[in-house]
Amino acid sequence: MNSSGYEDAAPAEDAEELPAAEKELAEDAPWKKIQQNTFTRWCNEHLKCVNKSIGDLQRDLGDGLRLIALLEVLSQKKMGRKHH
Incomplete structure (x- = not known):
């Protein structure tokens, strides 16, 4: 326990x-x-034909819109629904 009456936090683990x-x-x-x-x-090589690009995979594919664009380019088919 320290002077405030609480136990000190455990020390950080070493790399070993x-x-x-x-x-x-x-x-x-x-x-x-x-x-x-x-x-x-x-991804960017395929997306350039639809004027889109990815900088950060997690952020840019997170909403699904660029992922749908990539799938459309790769499959050469349009998705049947509107996307927001």
Whole structure:
């Protein structure tokens, strides 16, 4: 307990104490970034014919509109419904 009567928070874990899954994720980070950039470029290559682009996958595909545009380009078919 500290002077205010509360227990101090547990110290942050050291890198050596991280669980195996978290270590693997940390070690894969550069590879995952390369994959993300490669997929983003691939999407943008297909989307340029409809004058759209993706900068951030999570943000730009989040509302589904660019994803629908990508699917329409790849399938060469229009979706039958209006999208908001």
